[in-house]
Amino acid sequence: MDIATASLILAGALLVLLATGLWVAIALFIVGLIAMGMFTSAPAGAIMATTVWGSISTWTLTALPLFIWMGEILFRTRLSEDMFSGLVPWLTRIPGRLLHVNILGCAVFAAVSGSSAATAITIGKMSVPELTRRGYDEKQIIGSLAGSGTLGLLIPPSIILIVYGVAAEQSIIRLFIAGIIPGLLLAALFMGYVAAWSLLNPDRVPPADRRYTLGEKIAASRRLIPVILLIVFVIGSIYAGWATATEAACLGVVGALGLSAATGTLSWATFRDSVMAATRTNCMICFILAGAAFLSTAMGFTGIPRGLAVWIQELGLSPYALLAALTLFFILLGCFLDGISVVVLTVAVILPMVEAAGIDLLWFGIYVVLVVEMSQITPPVGFNLFVIQGLTGRDILYIARAALPFFLLMCLAVVILVAFPDLVTWLPELATRRS
Template sequence: MDQLYQSILLIILLLVFLAGGFWVAMSLLAIGFVGIAVFASAPPGIVMSTTVWGSSASWTLTALPLFIWMGEILFRTKLSEDMFQGLAPWLTRLPGRLLHVNVLGCAVFAAVSGSSAATAMTIGKMSIPELSKRGYDEKMTIGSLAGSGTLGLLIPPSIIMIVYGVAAEVSIVKLFIAGVLPGVLLAALFMGYLAVWATIFPSRTPPADFNMTFREKIYASRRLIPVILLVIFVIGSIYWGWATATEAAACGVAGALILSLVTGSLTWKSFMESLMGATRSSCMIAFILAGAAFLSVAMGYTGLPRTLAEWIRDMQLSPYMLLVALTIFFIILGCFLDGISVVVLTVAIILPMVEAAGIDLLWFGIYVVLVVEMSQITPPVGFNLFVLQGLTGRNILYIAYAALPFFILMVIAVTLITIFPEIVTWLPDRSSMRG
């Protein structure tokens, strides 16, 4: 019981720090320090220094800044400008027509960005004015963009998968491969819903305003094709075992630099902006991971993970009931924190419970990413909602209502991977991975 009270006090103190506007990383370090200083006999300074160094000096983490830099380089190229022009000609015959640009555009950019907010911002800047000009339904435009923007977390290479892999000591390469089919599933659910909606309400979809031959479509997509080939090479090299995640990330950076040079968008200014942007993002995430590692050690001293694991065993909850409870917990937590913070704050506490229930940690990583995706479009702190509010000027509740059908589709996706876990595990079991 003393362990429970100690843990509750630490959690309350952490919430106070976060509500007070402290940096997440600083809050984690402070709570860990207090936990060891008050409730343990170990010297907190020495424990902090060794833990922070140990969590930072990880070869696995080197993939993180490289994938972020790859996304930053392509973000500053003409990719987003050419996205609409490259995708639109292929979608005129589908029910819903150009609304599918939001889904496919986000899927393509997700594969080079790894960030949900960056994906929603980039595609939104391009598609919202174009779709509005052509007379597409505003609510469906905003909703599809809010939902599809979350693909940035799921479709590899995903930053949050790297964070989970490091925190949970699960192979990042396997996580990347495991995220492919769920990412395709979610994109297919979104596109299927758009097609059904457009079939039921045909008057809300304007008629096709252009027609192209196959050769003209290929020419319109000429700038997108090299980027898609780069993504296929990066993910394929991991899947077929040609490269580790870090090696594939290095190849991705080199390919992105070559593409931006060939397209004429690589200047010294854009190079430095991409480098500094990647440096800032990488330092922020690494700092949070270091704080989370120290807090995990502090929680170990309180005995909370062990107590919770024993509690789960004693309650004899079925894995399904545990997942229902965790889904509600993650959604609530995601209403107030960004996805990376949710993962690093909970992994140390949740994983013993998950392992006690016999749930595969690789599968659980994809489940966590999907649930955290859901939190990106839930008020009051859904990051994608804020991005779209800035782009459209609409009330955040209006945007959340527009995104509600896509939230439900994510719940369906979580249900499907729970009933059919092979959706997650099939590809990793059959790939030739290394590293």
């Protein structure tokens, strides 16, 4: 049987299984078994056992549950309230005013959370009622929150960057450092759009309710200090080379527990809830990673990835044409799967093509995460859409329409990173030279 037929059979089997509502991890295991049974004579059971154990017993993966736990701890603190109170005095005089709280608040929280959903719900719980009460445009409130919530996937420490690093065998630390500039670029694009929209629609932005003196602004900023210190604590230790990603995650958990205790929100109940929530999330991710690792091994035995890479080479596609095709593919896939599933599901097949095209895998990791961010605000399965629906009570399509300008800004960010790849690679190279 040729490569094309085998690929279609396996892809069709996966789509059918996912359409039935089966867990993604179980669907991956089943398709792997189908591939091993139909196209190879290798012992599927023995290979599954060794592959599953090897995929989830790596030391690199230990950073994942720790960063998830850190985010869960902070989710249960007064962090969002402190950020809102600290940012408001500085934003009342710029175009868009307090709409920027959504963007900056998400950017700050993303830097200590790593989770898109946690970022969106934590900031949204504070900002949506407050901005609505002050008379800001509902679509801009929802759209800016939906778009900015995705920063949790890109600004380090990012859970999905850890997943990509493990799956693609790339340095987690270098990926974290590489995500800093693109994350700030995306936040700047969002703020620029909100400012431009407010200048074009001045009647839809309420006037500033009061003026703040410099002293009041500085006094309010003191509430941001714990958050900024935690960011510096975690990201700075990685960038300076003082800690590995796992060690930095440990520091982050200690810092988050300290911050929670300082704000008076650390209790046995919140501690237990944070541990259980982090355990559930990590088990889900590890189960998907195990299924993806087995499917990757099975695909390797069938020779499909190698055959697809050769096919791509024979097509003579330029790297730009390949990236354009992959962007459409990821957006389409993201309409039906969550971001982590998209990454682990596609890395095994796509990386040989990417390497054959001469694309840097570090750069490609940031590109993948940025494109997967788009899937978080695309119906019908955009996870951030469901989060914001729970906050606002609005239907998914209304939220998706509100988030459309921010989706287009993400597309622009992809174009910018393709045109200027040094925006991704410069900081990791600088860190490598310094070390």
